[in-house]
Amino acid sequence: MSVMALALLAVPSRALxxxxxxxxxxxxxxxxYDSRYEATPATTRIHRLxxxxxxxxxxxxxxxxxxxxxxxxxxxxxxxGIVSWLVEPMAGRDTYLTWLDKATAAGLRLACFSELAPADxxxxxxxxxxxxxxxxxxxxxxxxGVTYKSKVVSxxxxxxxxxxxxxxxxxxxxxxxxxxxxxQVYLSLSVPMEEGEAQSSVVTTNSGGxxxxxxxxxxxxxxxxxxxxIINPFLFFKRALxxxxxxxxxxxxxxxxxxxxxxxxxxxxxxxxxxxGYREAHVTAADVIRREAIEPYPDLPVTAALIAGDxxxxxxxxxxxxxxxxKLFALPQVEVASHTYSHPFNxxxxxxxxxxxxxxxxxxxxxxxxxxxxxVRGLLYRVAGKxxxxxxxxxxxxxxxxxxxxxLKEPFDLDKEVREALRVSESYAxxxxxxxxxxxxxxxxxxxxxxRATRQAGVRNMNGGDTRLDAEYPSxxxxxxxxxxxxRERQIYAGNSNENxxxxxxxxxxxxxxxxxxxxxxxxTPRRLKPFNLYYHMYSGEKPxxxxxxxxxxxxxxxxxxxxxxxxxxxxxxxxxxxVEMSQVDANSWRITNRGAMQTFRFDDVDKLDINWARSKGxxxxxxxxxxxxxxLDPAQSEALIALTARPEAGTISDRVGxxxxxxxWQISGLVPQGACGFKLSAEGFGAGDMLWETRPGRSFxxxxxxxxxxxxxxxxxxxxxxxxxxxxxxxxxxPVEIAFGCREAQP
Numbered sequence: 001m002s003v004m005a006l007a008l009l010a011v012p013s014r015a016l017x018x019x020x021x022x023x024x025x026x027x028x029x030x031x032x033y034d035s036r037y038e039a040t041p042a043t044t045r046i047h048r049l050x051x052x053x054x055x056x057x058x059x060x061x062x063x064x065x066x067x068x069x070x071x072x073x074x075x076x077x078x079x080x081g082i083v084s085w086l087v088e089p090m091a092g093r094d095t096y097l098t099w100l101d102k103a104t105a106a107g108l109r110l111a112c113f114s115e116l117a118p119a120d121x122x123x124x125x126x127x128x129x130x131x132x133x134x135x136x137x138x139x140x141x142x143x144x145g146v147t148y149k150s151k152v153v154s155x156x157x158x159x160x161x162x163x164x165x166x167x168x169x170x171x172x173x174x175x176x177x178x179x180x181x182x183x184q185v186y187l188s189l190s191v192p193m194e195e196g197e198a199q200s201s202v203v204t205t206n207s208g209g210x211x212x213x214x215x216x217x218x219x220x221x222x223x224x225x226x227x228x229x230i231i232n233p234f235l236f237f238k239r240a241l242x243x244x245x246x247x248x249x250x251x252x253x254x255x256x257x258x259x260x261x262x263x264x265x266x267x268x269x270x271x272x273x274x275x276x277g278y279r280e281a282h283v284t285a286a287d288v289i290r291r292e293a294i295e296p297y298p299d300l301p302v303t304a305a306l307i308a309g310d311x312x313x314x315x316x317x318x319x320x321x322x323x324x325x326x327k328l329f330a331l332p333q334v335e336v337a338s339h340t341y342s343h344p345f346n347x348x349x350x351x352x353x354x355x356x357x358x359x360x361x362x363x364x365x366x367x368x369x370x371x372x373x374x375x376v377r378g379l380l381y382r383v384a385g386k387x388x389x390x391x392x393x394x395x396x397x398x399x400x401x402x403x404x405x406x407x408l409k410e411p412f413d414l415d416k417e418v419r420e421a422l423r424v425s426e427s428y429a430x431x432x433x434x435x436x437x438x439x440x441x442x443x444x445x446x447x448x449x450x451x452r453a454t455r456q457a458g459v460r461n462m463n464g465g466d467t468r469l470d471a472e473y474p475s476x477x478x479x480x481x482x483x484x485x486x487x488r489e490r491q492i493y494a495g496n497s498n499e500n501x502x503x504x505x506x507x508x509x510x511x512x513x514x515x516x517x518x519x520x521x522x523x524x525t526p527r528r529l530k531p532f533n534l535y536y537h538m539y540s541g542e543k544p545x546x547x548x549x550x551x552x553x554x555x556x557x558x559x560x561x562x563x564x565x566x567x568x569x570x571x572x573x574x575x576x577x578x579x580v581e582m583s584q585v586d587a588n589s590w591r592i593t594n595r596g597a598m599q600t601f602r603f604d605d606v607d608k609l610d611i612n613w614a615r616s617k618g619x620x621x622x623x624x625x626x627x628x629x630x631x632x633l634d635p636a637q638s639e640a641l642i643a644l645t646a647r648p649e650a651g652t653i654s655d656r657v658g659x660x661x662x663x664x665x666w667q668i669s670g671l672v673p674q675g676a677c678g679f680k681l682s683a684e685g686f687g688a689g690d691m692l693w694e695t696r697p698g699r700s701f702x703x704x705x706x707x708x709x710x711x712x713x714x715x716x717x718x719x720x721x722x723x724x725x726x727x728x729x730x731x732x733x734x735x736p737v738e739i740a741f742g743c744r745e746a747q748p
Contacts, residue, residue, distance in 0.1 A: 022583060023583065024581070024582070024583045025246050025583060025590065027058055027059050027080065028059075028078050029061050029062070029079065030081070030082045030108075031044070031046045031061040031062065031064070031082075031084075033063060033065060033066065035067055036088070036091065037088045040485075041061075041063035042485060042486070045085040045087075046061070046085050047063075047481065048477075049085070049217075050085065050111075050113075051480075051481035052479050052480060052482075053234045053237055053476070054083070055481045056248075056527065056529060057242055058242070058246065059242070060578050061485075063485055066086075072099065072102070076108060080109065081108050081110060081111065081209060082108055082109070082209075083110075084110070085113040085114055086116075086117065089119050097116075097127040105130075109208055110135065110240075111237060112211050113217055114214040116132065122143060123141065124139055134209070136179050136206035136208065137177065137179060137201065137204060137211060138176070138177040138178075139174070140177065142175035143173070144172060144175065144189075144191055146172075147171070147189075150170050150190055150192060152166065152187070152189060153190050154185065155186070155187050155188075156187070158232065158235060159187070159231055162229045162231055162232040163228040163229045163230075163474070163475050164229070166216075167219060170215075171214065171215025171216060173214075174200065174213060175191055175198060175200045177199075182207065183206045184206060185201040186203040186204065186231070187203040188200065188201050202216050205239040209241065210236055210237075210240030212231060217229070217230060226473070226475070228475045228477065229475060245644075246584065249577045249602075250528075250601060250630065251598075251600075252531045253528065253600045253630050254565065254573070254599060255600075255620065255621075255663060255666075255668055256621060256623035256661060256664060257663045257665065258528060258531060258563070259562065259563055259565055259570055259573075260300070260532040260557050260562035260563065260564045261303070261531065261533055261534075261564070261565050262301070262303065262554075262567070263302065263303040263304075263437075263439060263462070263494070263567040264302060264303065264304045264305060264535075264536055265339045265536075265537045266307040267441075267538060268285045268540075269284065269307065270318050270321050271285045271542050272284060272285070272542075273287075273288045273542050275542070275544045284320060284321075285540070285542045286328065286538045287541070288547065289538055289541040290327060290328050292541070292547055292551065293541075293547065294331060294333070294334065297558070298331075299333075299731060300558065300686060300687070301565065303436075303566055304334050304336070304337060305337035305338055305339035305425075305439040306325055306337070306338060306339060306425045306428070307340060307421075308340070308421040308424035311325060311424060312341075314409070315396065315410055316396060325428035326428045329429035332734045335566040335567060335568060336425050336433050336435045336436065337435055337437045337567065337568075338418075338421040338422045338425045338439070338459075339438075339439045340418075340421055340440075341416050341418075342405045342406060342410070343405055343406030343407060343442065344404060344412075344417070344441055345401035345406070345441070345442035345443065346401070346404045347444075348443075349404040350412050350414070350417075350447070351447040351449070355411045355412070358403075358404060358408065358411075358412070361403055361404065362403065395408075415453070417450070418450070418453040418454055419457050422435040422438065436459055436460065437462060438454040438461045439462055440463035440464060441463075444464035444491075446486065446491060451486045451491055452488075452489050460568045460571035460572055461491060461492060461571070462494055463494050464480075464491060465484075465493025465494050466494075466498075466501055467479050467494070467497055467519060467530055468496075469523055469529075471515075471518065481493070482577055483578070490578065492571045492574045494533060495531045495532070495533025495535070496523075496535055497516075497519075498513075498537060499512065499513040499546060509545065510546045510549075511548060513549040513550065514552060514553075516553055517556060520532055526626055527626060528625060531570060532560065533570075534557065558687075563663075563666070565667070565685075573598055573599075575597070576596035576597045579594055579595070580596070581594045588612070588643060588645065589616075592639065592640045595633070599633045599634075599635055600630055600631065601630075603628065603629040604627070606629050606644070609629065609646065610622070610644065610645060610646070610647040611629075611644065611645075612644060612645035613658070616643045617640060617641040618633050618639065618640030618641065619641075620660070621663075622661075623662050623663050634668075635670075636669045636670040658673060658677075658679065658695075659693050660694045660695075661693055661694075662691075662694055663691065663692050664685075664690070664691035665686075665687060665688065665690040666684060666685030666689045667683065667684055669681065669682050675742065677696075677743035678742045678743040679740075679741050680738065680740040680741065681738070682738055683733055684734070684735070684737065687731050688728050688729065688731045689705075689728065689729025689730070689733055689739075690727070690728050690729075691727050692724060692727075693725040694725070695725050696719065697719055697720065697723045698719060698720075699718070699725075700716060700718040701717050701725070701743055701744060703741055705729055705730070705738070705739050706740075712737060713730050
């Protein structure tokens with residue numbers, strides 16, 4: 001627990017009487033990279049390894065190329081610290097070290113992996129020595145290249161051996177000496193006598209940041225092509241950059257529960273299902289998904305993203321796809337989305353589009369014209385009223401990702417790819433339903449202008465990332481951050497991977513997505529790293545194993561204490577993680593502004609702390625999971641104040657100034673007092689309105705649920721001896737409802 005948290009415990013019922021100056025909570029971290037070796041931020045070691053734990057700790061990264069002008073002077077004041085993971089020799093080493101020397105001297109913390117400023121020489125300039133001194137280390141010119149005589153002198157189990165113990169064969173290492181007891185050493189190695197007889201500190205932190213020598217952050221097994229962390233990245237970054245209490249914006253949780261959302265990419269929409277009972281009637285995969293995985297689950301929302309080309313007759317779409325889309329989008333639990341117009345496989349191809357080059361590629365994989373038998377078969381299907389068959393022999397319909405996109409008859413046009421695709425999706429939906437999200441296709445690596453086009457079209461964007469944390473991918477190494485930086489734009493990653501990675505690119509086993517259950521478990525404990533996300537393609541409606549896996553996960557979601565939301569809701573929360581602003585107004589309270597859809601803030605390692613209800617504003621309630629305190633804010637209040645105090649003894653109720661939410665399956669907003677001890681609120685959601693409130697023990701309420709002038713439910717509920725008030729409201733809140741809690745009696 002931090003010094004602030006310990007001090008807070010000494011004064012349990014009021015703000016601390018200590019000298020404190022209000023200040024902004026700085027969450028921005030500079031991530032430096034060398035574009036000569038890592039071309040874009042999304043391809044860097046920092047993005048692939050470090051950004052997820054940094055996001056989890058509440059930080060957002062700003063990537064800067066060491067070969068470009070670096071922020072200086074006042075521009076540095078917005079940043080908390082710097083993260084570097086440089087391996088290859090630098091071109092402008094001296095310039096970079098001069099900048100880094102000034103930045104760390106100005107107070108920015110540095111989390112340094114591998115080398116400070118790689119070069120072909122082992123000599124360290126004076127600036128590098130000063131930087132290491134701020135990390136609490138005296139850098140020497142010694143380097144142990146042959147390590148068989150080296151031994152582990154000390155190893156802190158809280159930091160070392162996170163997912164894998166140190167290898168018996170130690171990596172080569174520089175000799176780094178701690179300068180004082182203030183340098184916390186997590187891993188110390190003995191230097192062979194012929195090398196100087198010393199102890200080298202290869203994993204350390206102090207008030208200036210932290211250091212991890214090359215080869216001691218993670219272990220890569222070339223035989224299995226898998227990596228595992230040696231150090232605990234969550235603890236390392238916390239110690240190096242943020243050993244203090246502040247509200248962490250959390251994208252995994254809403255109203256005290258883990259977020260559930262599901263989204264479907266439209267690939268395989270028109271494919272004929274192979275599942276018995278559907279195969280004989282030539283039912284399409286999309287229709288099977290509608291009948292088997294959507295209609296029976298009205299309590300679980302799903303976002304369905306149509307590929308416009310599947311329905312546009314002029315470029316190869318089918319009328320049956322239009323009918324299916326209309327039926328699907330009419331369902332109240334289905335959110336309308338787009339999965340592009342022509343389904344790009346390789347997005348970079350279209351950043352500098354060349355139609356002549358594309359046509360040449362089409363000619364190289366030209367397909368034979370449809371045979372007479374194919375034409376007759378198609379006619380017979382239509383006469384029999386059965387599903388049409390897509391003309392996959394058309395030279396303008398790609399049968400694989402060998403071509404840059406799925407539908408190639410028309411030249412690529414970014415406006416059509418985004419705006420027209422969204423319009424096509426909406427054209428098959430009821431008038432009151434608008435497309436709310438754009439789901440990336442193919443390699444899911446859109447270029448900057450494409451991401452900007454979705455934002456300008458007024459929708460969220462998502463896909464990519466492919467979270468796995470299971471027996472096949474046994475490390476948080478394979479859990480990506482919240483988003484991918486794309487120039488000045490941002491692509492939100494999906495919460496979990498889709499069935500493609502579980503089925504060897506759809507070669508089988510087709511039930512492979514059953515393994516998602518393991519990832520869901522491992523990203524819930526010991527840390528809630530990701531929401532519960534079921535992500536798949538329409539072609540899962542082709543195979544019985546794939547469909548069974550989806551239904552298993554749906555049943556698991558139905559039985560789990562989640563809050564089901566639309567995919568666009570999650571994407572909005574993820575977007576606003578980067579926008580929210582916080583200021584610490586005194587030693588134990590924070591003002592939250594500009595939060596948009598971000599309604600949950602987390603405090604870690606605060607078992608002895610709780611919400612100060614009397615001082616907090618805009619707080620709906622709180623819940624505890626995995627040792628963290630999750631605070632739910634009221635969306636109806638644009639500005640909130642979260643104040644902490646010492647946690648009361650069990651059963652203490654004197655500090656309760658009103659009802660507080662513990663968790664809810666529905667989204668809650670607009671909580672206002674009503675009468676002496678009653679309250680009212682608005683709610684919306686899917687399935688039954690399961691929720692838990694905390695109030696005075698024995699207090700009784702008349703609960704009235706209405707929509708407009710219609711009364712939907714009336715009943716009486718009473719809090720138990722612990723002050724817990726559980727409710728299960730009728731499943732009728734897809735359209736928002738109002739709930740009034742009339743206090744019938746108030747126990748002393």
